[in-house]
Amino acid sequence: xxxxxxxxxxxxxxxxxxxxxxxxxxxxxxxxxxxxxxxxxxxxxxxxxxxxxxxxxxxxxxxxxxxxxxxxxxxxxxxxxxxxxxxxxxxxxxxxxxxxxxxxxxxxxxxxxxxxxxxxxxxxxxxxxxxxxxxxxxxxxxxxxxxxxxxxxxxxxxxxxxxxxxxxxxxxxxxxxxxxxxxxxxxxxxxxxxxxxxxxxxxxxxxxxxxxxxxxxxxxxxxxxxxxxxxxxxxxxxxxxxxxxxxxxxxxxxxxxxxxxxxxxxxxxxxxxxxxxxxxxxxxxxxxxxxxxxxxxxxxxxxxxxxxxxxxxxxxxxxxxxxxxxxxxxxxxxxxxxxxxxxxxxxxxxxxxxxxxxxxxxxxxxxxxxxxxxxxxxxxxxxxx
Amino acid sequence: xxxxxxxxxxxxxxxxxxxxxxxxxxxxxxxxxxxxxxxxxxxxxxxxxxxxxxxxxxxxxxxxxxxxxxxxxxxxxxxxxxxxxxxxxxxxxxxxxxxxxxxxxxxxxxxxxxxxxxxxxxxxxxxxxxxxxxxxxxxxxxxxxxxxxxxxxxxxxxxxxxxxxxxxxxxxxxxxxxxxxxxxxxxxxxxxxxxxxxxxxxxxxxxxxxxxxxxxxxxxxxxxxxxxxxxxxxxxxxxxxxxxxxxxxxxxxxxxxxxxxxxxxxxxxxxxxxxxxxxxxxxxxxxxxxxxxxxxxxxxxxxxxxxxxxxxxxxxxxxxxxxxxxxxxxxxxxxxxxxxxxxxxxxxxxxxxxxxxxxxxxxxxxxxxxxxxxxxxxx
Numbered sequence: 034x035x036x037x038x039x040x041x042x043x044x045x046x047x048x049x050x051x052x053x054x055x056x057x058x059x060x061x062x063x064x065x066x067x068x069x070x071x072x073x074x075x076x077x078x079x080x081x082x083x084x085x086x087x088x089x090x091x092x093x094x095x096x097x098x099x100x101x102x103x104x105x106x107x108x109x110x111x112x113x114x115x116x117x118x119x120x121x122x123x124x125x126x127x128x129x130x131x132x133x134x135x136x137x138x139x140x141x142x143x144x145x146x147x148x149x150x151x152x153x154x155x156x157x158x159x160x161x162x163x164x165x166x167x168x169x170x171x172x173x174x175x176x177x178x179x180x181x182x183x184x185x186x187x188x189x190x191x192x193x194x195x196x197x198x199x200x201x202x203x204x205x206x207x208x209x210x211x212x213x214x215x216x217x218x219x220x221x222x223x224x225x226x227x228x229x230x231x232x233x234x235x236x237x238x239x240x241x242x243x244x245x246x247x248x249x250x251x252x253x254x255x256x257x258x259x260x261x262x263x264x265x266x267x268x269x270x271x272x273x274x275x276x277x278x279x280x281x282x283x284x285x286x287x288x289x290x291x292x293x294x295x296x297x298x299x300x301x302x303x304x305x306x307x308x309x310x311x312x313x314x315x316x317x318x319x320x321x322x323x324x325x326x327x328x329x330x331x332x333x334x335x336x337x338x339x340x341x342x343x344x345x346x347x348x349x350x351x352x353x354x355x356x357x358x359x360x361x362x363x364x365x366x367x368x369x370x371x372x373x374x375x376x377x378x379x380x381x382x383x384x385x386x387x388x389x390x391x392x393x394x395x396x397x398x399x400x401x402x403x404x405x406x407x408x409x410x411x412x413x414x415x416x417x418x
Numbered sequence: 419x420x421x422x423x424x425x426x427x428x429x430x431x432x433x434x435x436x437x438x439x440x441x442x443x444x445x446x447x448x449x450x451x452x453x454x455x456x457x458x459x460x461x462x463x464x465x466x467x468x469x470x471x472x473x474x475x476x477x478x479x480x481x482x483x484x485x486x487x488x489x490x491x492x493x494x495x496x497x498x499x500x501x502x503x504x505x506x507x508x509x510x511x512x513x514x515x516x517x518x519x520x521x522x523x524x525x526x527x528x529x530x531x532x533x534x535x536x537x538x539x540x541x542x543x544x545x546x547x548x549x550x551x552x553x554x555x556x557x558x559x560x561x562x563x564x565x566x567x568x569x570x571x572x573x574x575x576x577x578x579x580x581x582x583x584x585x586x587x588x589x590x591x592x593x594x595x596x597x598x599x600x601x602x603x604x605x606x607x608x609x610x611x612x613x614x615x616x617x618x619x620x621x622x623x624x625x626x627x628x629x630x631x632x633x634x635x636x637x638x639x640x641x642x643x644x645x646x647x648x649x650x651x652x653x654x655x656x657x658x659x660x661x662x663x664x665x666x667x668x669x670x671x672x673x674x675x676x677x678x679x680x681x682x683x684x685x686x687x688x689x690x691x692x693x694x695x696x697x698x699x700x701x702x703x704x705x706x707x708x709x710x711x712x713x714x715x716x717x718x719x720x721x722x723x724x725x726x727x728x729x730x731x732x733x734x735x736x737x738x739x740x741x742x743x744x745x746x747x748x749x750x751x752x753x754x755x756x757x758x759x760x761x762x763x764x765x766x767x768x769x770x771x772x773x774x775x776x777x778x779x780x781x782x783x784x785x786x787x788x789x790x791x792x793x794x795x796x797x
Contacts, residue, residue: 038601040608063605083629084633084697085697086633086637093633093636096632097632098628171731174671174672176651176671176731177671177731180731180732181731182734182739183736185667186735188580188581189572189577189580193573194660194662196573196660199572199644199651200626200630201629206590209594209597210593213442213596213597213768216601217421217447219604221423230771232768232769233767233768234767236744240750241766245478245482245584247736247751248762251761251763252477252762256735256737265560266559266581267583268478274581275560275569275579275580284560284569286560287558343558343561345552345555345565347579348564348565349641350631350634351639356565357549358549358551358620359550361549361550362620379625379632382617383598383601383615384621386613387616
């Protein structure tokens with residue numbers, strides 16, 4: 034398959050997740066992504082392991098986020114290395130970084146300086162909280178950005194502590210939005226020759242993520258509340274939520290109460306009208322949570338799917354993998370790290386002309402491509418621009 | 419110049435996943451025309467949440483569909499369908515989020531539209547892709563979260579499986595679709611041809627879990643276990659979590675337990691000198707921390723921890739956030755038209771060339787632009 038971003042070169046001065054997950058997506062779409070890492074240790078993400086899982090000197094998480102990329106090392110405080118990096122910048126299409134505000138200025142690699150080397154560059158900066166204001170030096174860390182954005186009041190039940198998303202949604206979303214911006218800027222550049230400065234932050238991404246909540250808040254100025262039990266979404270009426278059955282859990286999306294009552298047949302539920310499903314959702318959910326305990330998930334699913342009601346079982350990964358849907362997705366792909374070492378990871382979620390974006394290229398070792406890329410530069414075998 | 423100037427997008431989609439994608443395209447400069455059926459239009463127009471409405475339509479609809487036009491058409495009517503096909507000839511992108519088979523039956527499958535316009539980028543979102551046992555099931559956010567395994571990552575160990583309280587499957591599928599669409603528009607410069615871009619909400623949620631799923635795949639399929647209390651990430655060691663203080667809540671990200679013990683004057687923490695214990699014994703460490711942090715206010719703790727560069731923050735709800743200069747300076751709020759009035763919403767999170775991407779153009783009334791579009795494109 035002809036990859037849509039073939040011929041595009043991206044320099045990734047980023048660490049951890051937000052910038053690198055953007056680089057990963059661009060790489061899968063066909064761009065050449067070169068990580069610029071410091072000689073001592075490189076991307077700090079190399080040494081950040083979860084569950085103590087390591088592949089080589091770098092963690093499995095690093096390998097997951099940085100597959101399909103190249104790596105060079107450069108000490109940006111060293112004059113020779115900086116010359117090398119500026120040569121690279123001169124022939125690159127995109128550069129991205131997620132340093133705290135001020136760091137790139139200190140190195141002479143801020144947008145204005147870079148623009149004088151390469152006016153058509155697409156310069157992308159990810160920060161925690163924007164470049165200005167009282168928070169611009171707070172660490173751009175996912176959990177902290179989540180709790181500052183108000184997101185911890187969406188998940189869990191009313192009397193729980195604030196509960197964050199159990200995944201790095203701020204990093205992930207901001208990285209993904211950076212990809213959108215970079216692609217749009219590449220389109221404009223192709224038409225006009227014009228470069229771009231793109232700025233994003235975890236906090237702005239997380240506010241955007243909650244746009245339904247903020248818009249509702251701006252009309253009422255009332256902080257939304259999670260339902261007392263079985264909360265699925267603070268703005269939605271009963272029955273929306275996850276309920277325990279006699280042998281597991283079932284997810285119940287929106288549906289008319291009387292239709293639901295045809296299935297659960299509760300006298301108490303009959304006392305509530307459709308109009309009361311938001312205001313009295315806690316009472317309704319309390320009744321339902323008792324009803325669903327009476328039989329198994331499969332029995333409920335069958336009864337409710339027969340009526341086209343919106344329900345599904347609550348699965349863990351092992352159970353999901355048994356489904357023919359998961360198996361048909363071909364979501365897993367294999368990376369060959371060394372001759373004898375394989376990693377299984379997920380593929381890019383986008384399908385293109387009925388094909389998958391797959392790549393078995395593993396994450397680079399620190400500085401693995403420094404020599405080769407220096408040679409390319411020396412031979413002026415510079416990729417397009 | 420706006421990034422996506424002169425790009426014409428036809429959006430046949432409803433609710434949130436597809437419309438959130440076309441909203442992003444609109445904010446970056448594309449022209450987006452919603453194709454809506456007569457009478458009801460996008461069903462989201464009637465989807466009220468939290469009992470909030472504007473001009474008889476849901477506030478949610480207004481926030482998702484601002485900066486777009488609306489063209490009303492009954493695609494089962496021959497004349498209307500002919501006009502739609504004429505419009506497709508002029509379009510760069512079309513988006514839909516019907517279940518598999520629907521567009522094929524109408525005669526607007528990718529193969530059919532490619533005949534009309536070989537340069538068209540055709541983008542679709544559905545719940546579970548076109549294959550497998552769930553292909554005809556509705557692509558609904560909570561249901562997708564529930565089958566994807568993601569409900570075992572938030573909340574505490576003994577809680578029910580806990581869905582994320584925002585429509586994350588819809589929004590991420592929309593986000594990924596925009597990536598695919600823009601990559602295809604860029605690829606078109608080289609090939610001169612359009613492309614078919616497909617995303618399912620399930621694939622999007624699996625991608626969102628890519629780090630932890632990769633652990634699972636390579637670690638003998640060990641399922642995640644949330645910590646017993648103050649869980650914020652099933653795979654991260656103590657202190658990672660949100661803690662109650664005497665007033666308000668404090669979030670602590672990754673940090674050195676012994677150093678925390680020293681700073682917070684919490685002697686019980688000083689014994690955890692073995693780093694591996696920070697994960698293995700995270701429940702008891704979190705318990706000690708929780709018992710200790712309840713004794714003072716969040717401000718007292720921040721005054722100790724922030725100067726020491728410990729990664730921490732006060733937990734805000736919206737009322738608190740609105741008062742913060744750090745929020746105000748972002749200019750995240752904009753007012754858009756809704757008939758005679760304005761409705762306050764958020765803006766696109768991307769800054770381009772130092773500019774905010776804002777537009778006061780509100781959501782269209784159903785069919786508001788039908789006549790003018792027929793005329794403009796000579797349909």
